[in-house]
Amino acid sequence: MQKKIFLNEKDIPKEWYNIQADMPHPLPPPLHPGTGEPITPDMLAPIFPMNLIEQEVSTERWIKIPEEVLEKLLMWRPSPLYRAYALEKFLGTPAKIYFKNEGVSPPGSHKPNTAIPQVYYNKVFGIKRISTETGAGQWGSALAFACNQFGLESKVYMVRVSYNQKPYRRIMMETWGSHCVPSPSPDTNAGRKFLEGNPEHPGSLGIAISEAIEDAVTSKDTRYSLGSVLNHVLMHQTIIGLEAQKQMAIAGDYPDIVIGCCGGGSNFAGLAFPYARDKIHGKNLRLIAVEPTSCPTMTKGAYVYDFGDTAQTTPLLPMYSLGSGFIPPGIHAGGLRYHGMAPLVSRLITDGLIEARAYNQLETFAAGLTFARTEGFIPAPETNHAIACVIEEAKKAKEEGKEKVILLNWSGHGIIDLAAYDAYISGKLTDYAFPDEEIKKLTEKLKKIA
Numbered sequence: 001m002q003k004k005i006f007l008n009e010k011d012i013p014k015e016w017y018n019i020q021a022d023m024p025h026p027l028p029p030p031l032h033p034g035t036g037e038p039i040t041p042d043m044l045a046p047i048f049p050m051n052l053i054e055q056e057v058s059t060e061r062w063i064k065i066p067e068e069v070l071e072k073l074l075m076w077r078p079s080p081l082y083r084a085y086a087l088e089k090f091l092g093t094p095a096k097i098y099f100k101n102e103g104v105s106p107p108g109s110h111k112p113n114t115a116i117p118q119v120y121y122n123k124v125f126g127i128k129r130i131s132t133e134t135g136a137g138q139w140g141s142a143l144a145f146a147c148n149q150f151g152l153e154s155k156v157y158m159v160r161v162s163y164n165q166k167p168y169r170r171i172m173m174e175t176w177g178s179h180c181v182p183s184p185s186p187d188t189n190a191g192r193k194f195l196e197g198n199p200e201h202p203g204s205l206g207i208a209i210s211e212a213i214e215d216a217v218t219s220k221d222t223r224y225s226l227g228s229v230l231n232h233v234l235m236h237q238t239i240i241g242l243e244a245q246k247q248m249a250i251a252g253d254y255p256d257i258v259i260g261c262c263g264g265g266s267n268f269a270g271l272a273f274p275y276a277r278d279k280i281h282g283k284n285l286r287l288i289a290v291e292p293t294s295c296p297t298m299t300k301g302a303y304v305y306d307f308g309d310t311a312q313t314t315p316l317l318p319m320y321s322l323g324s325g326f327i328p329p330g331i332h333a334g335g336l337r338y339h340g341m342a343p344l345v346s347r348l349i350t351d352g353l354i355e356a357r358a359y360n361q362l363e364t365f366a367a368g369l370t371f372a373r374t375e376g377f378i379p380a381p382e383t384n385h386a387i388a389c390v391i392e393e394a395k396k397a398k399e400e401g402k403e404k405v406i407l408l409n410w411s412g413h414g415i416i417d418l419a420a421y422d423a424y425i426s427g428k429l430t431d432y433a434f435p436d437e438e439i440k441k442l443t444e445k446l447k448k449i450a
């Protein structure tokens with residue numbers, strides 16, 4: 001019985017996988033909201049450094065990971081792959097459950113897999129300061145950590161509801177030398193506008209993105225960094241799946257089902273895209289992307305052109321969306337409260353390569369507790385969504401008497417989210433499904449993509 005499968009440091013992947021090289025249908029281009037024409041790389045130059053813009057539009061299959069980036073990733077990578085024997089036993093399932101533990105990074109999630117390369121490319125381009133948004137604080141803390149590693153300044157706009165719920169994330173960012181403010185903030189035009197309407201505005205990822213972009217384009221030597229959604233971000237995360245493929249080969253298994261939770265799509269894509277490549281080339285497996293019923297972007301949203309932020313300053317992205325005006329309720333999985341979905345994940349859903357599923361808040365925390373009480377590690381509330389799906393699939397395997405192999409992206413630990421567990425255990429959490437009529441209202445005017 002082998003509980004953990006490690007890779008040697010020398011076997012860390014040296015290239016990222018770019019799924020744009022293998023997609024059955026290419027991505028529709030992002031559009032300029034004014035002209036409706038495809039945007040060109042130079043239009044993104046005030047927001048991102050050109051070396052990352054080049055990665056965003058690249059269709060090269062493999063992109064070399066710079067030595068300086070690998071050196072930093074080795075602080076916690078390759079991450080261990082675990083076999084969840086105790087969870088399997090508790091469920092009485094014939095399924096074999098594996099999980100890739102991304103909670104071992106210094107900030108505690110998969111997010112530094114892209115924070116480190118993004119900050120590196122900004123530094124190489126001569127940028128001195130980075131602005132960003134954060135939901136639950138996982139991305140903000142990852143960016144603060146990465147900026148500290150490479151000696152850049154950072155400012156993080158944190159969705160107010162999470163800022164209030166999760167003070168320890170702010171303290172982590174400050175420990176790494178970052179400046180973190182609640183969003184909407186009085187520091188930007190976008191923030192001031194939302195505060196005028198409601199001084200206690202709970203905020204949303206869409207609003208925080210608007211603030212961080214405004215900061216980048218109006219400040220000296222500053223660029224913006226996004227923790228998910230974009231092509232290059234998903235590509236940086238593929239190191240997870242590339243490692244997992246080597247580790248699963250050591251275990252002598254191949255997954256029937258790959259599962260990850262989805263906020264903007266990056267941790268799911270990170271594990272699933274190398275397997276999606278196998279699927280495109282004929283392998284028979286299922287890839288399941290999991291979201292909350294309170295923010296049902298993939299399961300109830302429309303496949304449209306929409307803005308990436310609430311103040312409508314970004315290009316129009318081809319994605320599943322609930323409408324950029326969507327203000328999600330304050331559920332505890334702050335990292336899953338985004339109105340859109342990565343264009344790459346969205347496209348692969350329309351191609352039938354990825355399935356989407358939604359779970360209620362209470363069943364996700366029940367799943368998280370089951371995991372913590374069997375495997376020991378306390379998962380992030382976002383990760384609990386994927387665990388709920390793993391448990392459902394493992395129970396199905398039991399009913400069908402099939403020895404399925406299930407692979408989970410354990411995207412982060414929940415040690416800094418214990419207030420959410422406290423609320424669940426003391427019966428204060430409720431379920432919430434975003435009403436269908438509201439979604440219809442928010443999306444009916446958006447341009448549908450065939």
Ligand SMILES: Cc1ncc(COP(=O)(O)O)c(C=O)c1O
Nearest residue numbers: 138228263264265266267335412
């Ligand atoms: C632990 C964890 N898992 C998952 C997510 C979802 O984000 P993404 O879909 O970009 O991986 C987040 C976002 O903050 C997170 O913190």
